[in-house]
Amino acid sequence: MKRLIVAGLALAALASAPARAEEVKELNFGFISTESSANLAKSFEPLLKDLEKAIGVPVKPFFVGDYAGVIEGMRFKKVDIGWFGNKSAMEAVDRANGEVFVKTAKPDGSSGYYSLIVTNVDRNDINDLKDVLDCSKGYNFGNGDPNSTSGFLVPSYYVFALNNVDPNKCYKRVVTSNHEGNLLAVANKQVDFATNNTENVSRLQATRPEEAKKIKEVWRSPMIAGDPIVWRKDLPADLKAKIYTFFMTYGRNGTPEEVAHAREVLAKTSDGWGPFLASSDAQLLPIRQLELFKTRVKVEKDEKISADDKAAQLKKIDAQLADLEAQQKKLPAM
Incomplete structure (x- = not known):
């Protein structure tokens, strides 16, 4: 009986052990939908x-x-590795067994970008955040994917x-689209202003320069960390080692011709990467x-x-914020 139990446990352990790289027949790479699938594929x-x-x-x-589809794709193992934004990466880590292992950078080695509010260049009445937050004008607002x-x-x-404004109550109409859709809606005067970011504005300047000329920036955020690349934690360790080696050496190691090729590929990827x-x-x-800050402001x-009730909720949020702050202090600069 003991032998049977031991044999059964051994088989169970073998069945639950991570597969090796050679057992993975295909790797699915997921993409957040910042623009059309055809453009992303190219x-x-x-x-x-x-x-x-x-x-x-x-x-x-x-x-x-939408972004949720890529997160769910990873959750149900239809996506093995993917290009995410920081918020969607957080959801993939928390809900889909994902893990960040590298992030994107610019050709000069810097990493980071900015959130924007943009409007049409012809709009002389919308020039700064005060204009955007004027709820008396009945504006149409283009918001991004949640x-x-x-x-x-x-x-x-x-x-x-921070300005105690609810977009759904402030504006006449709020529409949701991806980054490309919001830029084109602003360029074509279908919305009064919309959210976006510096990466996608740069990409529009390269792919559709005439539309890009119609875009005017009216607000810019603090810097956001470069886009994370996320893999499923349960991928085989030897496959993850190969993937990590590729990403960390691509455009850095190899013959001069190989490095030049990789740098050229990266420069034409998304808004231009290094x-x-x-x-x-x-x-x-x-x-x-x-x-958490956003939640705290809402509760307050x-x-x-x-x-x-409010005091109890705020105490709990403040404790969570203090814990995150303590975690950050322990980390080396990234």
Whole structure:
């Protein structure tokens, strides 16, 4: 009986053990929907081909209509690795067994970008945040995907929560779209202003320069960390080692011809990238703080909550914020 039990436990352990790289027949690479699938495919195809060649496993793009689809794709193991924003990466880490391992950077080695509020260049009546927050004008507002860092989370806090403004009550109409959709809506005067970011404005300048000329920036956020690349934690360790090696050496190591090729590919990916930088889930700590700050502001200003209830909720949030602050202090600069 003991032998049977031991044998059964051994088989169970073997069945639950992570697969090896050679057992993975295909790697699905997910993309947050910042623009149309056709544009994303064209932009990222050379990078995916080089990744496929380096790891010896076919790499297939995975496109869906919104950020939530990529998060859910990772949760149900239809996405193995993906390009995320910080907010969507946080959701992938918390809900889909994801893990940040590298982040994007610019050709000069810097990493980071900014959330924006943009309007049409012809709008002389919209020039700064005060104009954006004028609820008497009946404006039409283009908001971003709820899982977008720059299109939703950052402006939700810095623009609206801190100024005690609810967009749904302030504006005549609020429409939701991806970054490209919001830029085109502003350029074509379909909305009065919209959220966006410096990366996608740069990309529009390269892909649709005439429309880009119609865009005017009226608000800019503090810097946001570069986009995280996230993999499923349960991928085979030897496959993760190959993937990590590819990302950390791409555009850095190899023959001069190989480095030049990789740099050219990166320069044409998204809004123009340089070699990737090492990262981890710690990159998401400021985003977690931002979410909590936003919640704190909402609770603090909610007149429907009793004083005791409010005090208890704020105490809990402050403890969580203090814990995140302590975690950040322990980390080296990223």
